[in-house]
Amino acid sequence: xxxxxxxxxxxxxxxxxxxxxxxxxxxxxxxxxxxxxxxxxxxxxxxxxxxxxxxxxxxxxxxxxxxxxxxxxxxxxxxxxxxxxxxxxxxxxxxxxxxxxxxxxxxxxxxxxxxxxxxxxxxxxxxxxxxxxxxxxxxxxxxxxxxxxxxxxxxxxxxxxxxxxxxxxxxxxxxxxxxxxxxxxxxxxxxxxxxxxxxxxxxxxxxxxxxxxxxxxxxxxxxxxxxxxxxxxxxxxxxxxxxxxxxxxxxxxxxxxxxxxxxxxxxxxxxxxxxxxxxxxxxxxxxxxxxxxxxxxxxxxxxxxxxxxxxxxxxxxxxxxxxxxxxxxxxxxxxxxxxxxxxxxxxxxxxxxxxxxxxxxxxx
Numbered sequence: 196x197x198x199x200x201x202x203x204x205x206x207x208x209x210x211x212x213x214x215x216x217x218x219x220x221x222x223x224x225x226x227x228x229x230x231x232x233x234x235x236x237x238x239x240x241x242x243x244x245x246x247x248x249x250x251x252x253x254x255x256x257x258x259x260x261x262x263x264x265x266x267x268x269x270x271x272x273x274x275x276x277x278x279x280x281x282x283x284x285x286x287x288x289x290x291x292x293x294x295x296x297x298x299x300x301x302x303x304x305x306x307x308x309x310x311x312x313x314x315x316x317x318x319x320x321x322x323x324x325x326x327x328x329x330x331x332x333x334x335x336x337x338x339x340x341x342x343x344x345x346x347x348x349x350x351x352x353x354x355x356x357x358x359x360x361x362x363x364x365x366x367x368x369x370x371x372x373x374x375x376x377x378x379x380x381x382x383x384x385x386x387x388x389x390x391x392x393x394x395x396x397x398x399x400x401x402x403x404x405x406x407x408x409x410x411x412x413x414x415x416x417x418x419x420x421x422x423x424x425x426x427x428x429x430x431x432x433x434x435x436x437x438x439x440x441x442x443x444x445x446x447x448x449x450x451x452x453x454x455x456x457x458x459x460x461x462x463x464x465x466x467x468x469x470x471x472x473x474x475x476x477x478x479x480x481x482x483x484x485x486x487x488x489x490x491x492x493x494x495x496x497x498x499x500x501x502x503x504x505x506x507x508x509x510x511x512x513x514x515x516x517x518x519x520x521x522x523x524x525x526x527x528x529x530x531x532x533x534x535x536x537x538x539x540x541x542x543x544x545x546x547x548x549x550x551x552x553x554x555x556x557x558x559x
Contacts, residue, residue, distance in 0.1 A: 219394055219398050219401075219402050219505075220398075220401045220402050220404075220405040220406075221401075222397065222398065222401055223401065226287060226291075226293035226294075227293055227294040227295075227296070227397045227400065227401065228293060228294070228400055228401060228404050229284060229292055229293065229294060229400060230396070230399065230400035230403055230404075230511075230512070230513075231403060231404075231407075231550035231552075231553070232360075232500075232512045232513060232514060232515065232550070233284060233294075233360050233400070233512060234292070235550070235551075235552060236249055236358075236359060236360045236512070237284050237292050237333060237360065240333050240360075244330070244332075245330045246330065246443075247327065247328050247329070247330050248443050249358060249359035249360065250327050250328070250329075250330075250331065250356060250357075250358060250359070251327075251356065251357045251358070251359055251362055252323060252324075252326065252327035252354065252355070252356050252357075253354075253355050253367060253370075254319075254323055254352050254353065254354050254355075255352070255353040255355070255371070255374075256351075256352050256353075257350075257351040257352065257353065258349065259349050260348075260349055260351065261343070261351055261353075261378075262378075262381075262382045263304065263306060263343065264381075265378055265381040265382040266304065266343065266353070266378055267301070267302060267303075267304040268377070268381045269374050269375075269377035269378040269381055270302040270304060270341055270374065271299070271300075271301050271302040272373075272377040272381075272387060272389075273370060273373050273374055273377065273510075274299070274302050274339065275299035276373065276389065276392065277392075277395070277396070277509065277510040277511070278296045278395040278396060278397060279361045279395070279396035279397070279509075279510055279511045279512075280337075280338070280339050280357075280361055280510060281296055281297045281298070281299065281336075281337070282294050282295065282296050282297070282336070282338070282361060282396070282397070283295045283297065283333065283334055283335065283336040283337075283338070284333040284334060284360065285334045286334070294397055294400065296397065297336065297337075302341070303340075303341075304341055304342070304343055305342050305343070306342075306343045306344075306345060307322070307342055307343070307344050307345065308345040309322065309344055309345065309346055310345055310346055310347045310348075310350075315346035315347055315350070316346060318344075318346075319344050319346050319352050319354075322342075322344060322354070323344075323352070323354045326340070326342065326354055326356050327356055329356070331358040333358065333360060338357060338358040338360065338361045339355065339356070339357045339358075339361065339362075340355070340356050340357075341353060341354065341355045341356075342354045355370075359512060360512055361396075361510070361511060361512060362510060362511070362512060363499075363511070363512050363513055363514045364499075364514070365499050365501060365513065366509075366510040366511060366512075369508060369509070369510050370510060373389060376388055376389060377389065392508065392509065393505050394505045394506075394509070395509070396509055396510070396511035396512075399503075399505075399506060399509070399511065399513075403548075406548075407548060407549065407550075412549065412553075415546045415548060415549040416549060416553065416554065416557045418542070418546045419518070419546065419549065419554045419557060419558070420557055420558065422518075422520060422542065423493070423518060423520060423554075423558055424558075426491065426493045426520055427489075427491060427493075429483060429487040429489060429492065429493065430487050430488070430489070431483070431486055431487050432486060432487075460474055460475075463533075467530055467533045467534070467537075468537070469533050469536070469537045470540075472540075473533065473536050473537050473540055474533065476494065476496070476519065476536055476540070477521075477529065477532045477533050477536045478529075479494065480492045480494060480519075480521045480523070480532065480536065481523070481529070481532060484521075484523045489523075490522065490523040490524040491520070491521075491522065491523070491524075492520070492521045492523060493518060493519070493520045493521075494518070494519045494520075494521075495516050495517070495518055495519075495551075496516070496517055496519055497514050497515070497516055497517075498514065498515050498516070498517045498543075498544070498547050499513060499514065500513045500514055500515040500547055500548070501513050502544075502547065502548075515547055515548075515550060515551055516551035517543040517544075517547055517551075518543070518551075518554065519536070519539050519540060519543060520539060521535055521536055521539055522535060
């Protein structure tokens, strides 16, 4: 099923709207600006320089014995291809941060053999977890590192850690796709098969800074002021008081949705003309509303924020936060709630360009 962002992009293309090829601003001769998303994380890193809250980690399991030279070359190729993976965020003499893009260079790929440990699989998990807790310095970089762990004959795991300021969930699929394409090509002694990128993340940052101002910015902010005016914080019952200092300690818990339930949700979504995300958000909103005893439920949700065709193949940090406000008054049926959430979501997607922190500033 298409994501809501991709579905909206497809609709706009079918209508003939110019979602790509709108002129990109030329890069300035001086320092390259940060995107608004990068600026958000840079600011937080100044408050907590050693925080690992925004470290990302992924593992690529290799069946068989990988060609280490080809894999290293493939990693070097991906980093060379995407400037953002060679970017550092450096503050100038005036304290304003800007992007510094380093020249391409061979990417180091250390190989660590853990096959002799008592439990190689557990050792891999522990080393990957420990690597994810090593802080990144945004000003000195690099903001990506990788290690190939050998757990046994034919058992290898590539562990990659990155800072969120150069990567997001959408980037994950781009990274995997291009890494494997380059690896297969280099292992076979062939040339780089990937077409050149039209733009780079820094071009997007310049375009964003130039386009989100004046009447364009005010039009987006006016929507959010009108949409969120008078919104109140949900008074949710808590099991225990909130700690005076926020902790990032936590865990994830997986659940299994039976096939018949999942199919029922898909069928309901099709009948009501909504995405699965809208259906699940509707259920979540109803649950929150009942627990809080409120008909006015406000939920924050991340959005890919890649509504230009040129950004679809880029690695980088594009994610924004959208605020979904749902009116549950009048004792609506669940299908009525679905309709309300659908309108809310579509309106939010149409005004997703403005950074969340600017929405907050406009409301206070």
